[in-house]
Amino acid sequence: MTDVLDIAVRHRLGDFTLVSSFTSDGRLTALFGSSGSGKTSLVNVIGGLIRPDSGHVRVDGETLVDTERGIFLPKHRRRIGYVFQEARLFPHLTVRQNLLFGHWFVPRPQRRPAELDKVLELLGIGHLLHRRPGALSGGEKQRVAIGRALLAQPRLLLMDEPLAALDEARKAEILPHIERLRDEVGIPIVYVSHALAEVARLATTVAVIENGRVAACGPTADILSRPDLAARPGAPEASSLLTAEVAGFDEAFGLARLTTPAGPLTIARGTLLQGQRIKIRILASDVMLSLDRLSEISALNVLSGSVAEIGERSGLGGSTVHLRVACGEAKLAARLTAKSVALLGLQPGKPVHAVIKSVSVEMP
Incomplete structure (x- = not known):
């Protein structure tokens, strides 16, 4: 299978040097890292806004950049859609006119007349067609911006922190539309973010960017739970990301029973429906380990497994250890004190x- 993304570039920007290499065949590849790590610079290389000093960029098998062969496809010929932090809509045009502006970038014989209707339905913006951007909420503006990019019929969609300027309510409004975009449209997405909850919910592949370099790249669930990454200074807490299906309910106590690759779990019901498929996330610090199967405890979930991996000691004075525990078909991240690891005699295979x-199980 051809990788959707194949990138290996080097570029100096003042005192900062971008040296990044990774491949991805994921539907939504998240470039995740702190501010100033080089995420946006890497996106600008992919989009053609930066010409790298050396290296190559290939999208879906087509070479956009190859410095050894003297190839540098101009940005207007790359067929890449770009969605920024701000919607950047034309204030004097209506929503319909802003959307159709994307069609100008598609050769007339290749324009698909029904595409507008599909985009309107996908993003839920049909009722906004006659408004101007000044009358839209932040979330509505971003959905229109995404629609405009889609109507350019891109081979790849770049989204550079598209939710960073939105409040939590507007983020909650737009996230389901990005999920539909990922699952239904068939256009690969590169999604830049420093928000772990967004990455956990949306990404199928994560590339961790640190100081201009790709520290790790792989399936989201694997990257988020890796002990070596969680032990780095300033790294977000490790977590387990699981797919789950609602198997039933405990009506008397408002609970839902889930089937997951790690085993059965019970969580608060909320608005869940029978048979619904969801993602759940469990922070490493919310997982306790016991050598015996405990009874008469308040926690409702006890999963049997074995230690799969133990990381190096980290934290102040080497007080913390990150582990992964194999439960069923999944590996759960756990964070314990070094003393707890020693007292329990934990080692791989135990x-x-x-x-x-x-109450510790989240839905990102």
Whole structure:
């Protein structure tokens, strides 16, 4: 299978040097890292806004940049859609006119007349066609910006922190539309973010960017739970990302029973429906380990497994250890004190029980 993205570039920007190399065949590849790590610079190389000093960029098998062969495809010929932090709509045009502006970038014989209707339905913006940008909310503006990019019929969509300027309510409004875009449209997406919750919910592949370099790249669930990455200074806490299906309910106590690759879990019901498929996330600090299967405890979830991996000691004075525990078909991240690891005699292969409170299970 051809990788959707194949990138290996080097570029100096003042005192900062971007040296990044990775491949991805994911539907939504997140470039994740702190501010100033080089995420936007890498996106600008992909989009043709920066000409790298050396290296190559290939999208879906087509070479956009290859410095050894003297190839540098201009940005207007790359067929790449770009969505920025700000919507950047034309204030004097209506929503319909802003959307159709994307069609100008598509050769007339290749324009698909029905495409506008599909985009309107996908993003839920049909009722906004006659408004101007000044009358739209932040979330509505971003959905129109995404629609405009889609109507240019791109081979790749670049989204540079598209939710960074929105409040939590507007983010919640737009996230389901990005999920539909990922799952239904078939256009690969590169999504820049420093928000772990967004990455956990949206990404199929994560590339971790640190100081201009790709520190790791792989499936989202694997990257988020890796002990070596979690132990780095300033890194976000490790977590387990699981797919789950709602198997039933405990009506008397407002709980939902889930089937997951790690085993059965019970969580607060909320608005969940029978048979619904969801993602759940469990922080490493919310997983306790026991050598015996505990009873008469408040936590409703106890999963049997074995220690799969133990990371190096980290934190102040080497007080913390990150682990992964194999439970069923999944590996759960756990964060313990070094003393707890020593007292339990934990080592790879040792049987343990993972204890998880229902209220600790999140839906990103």
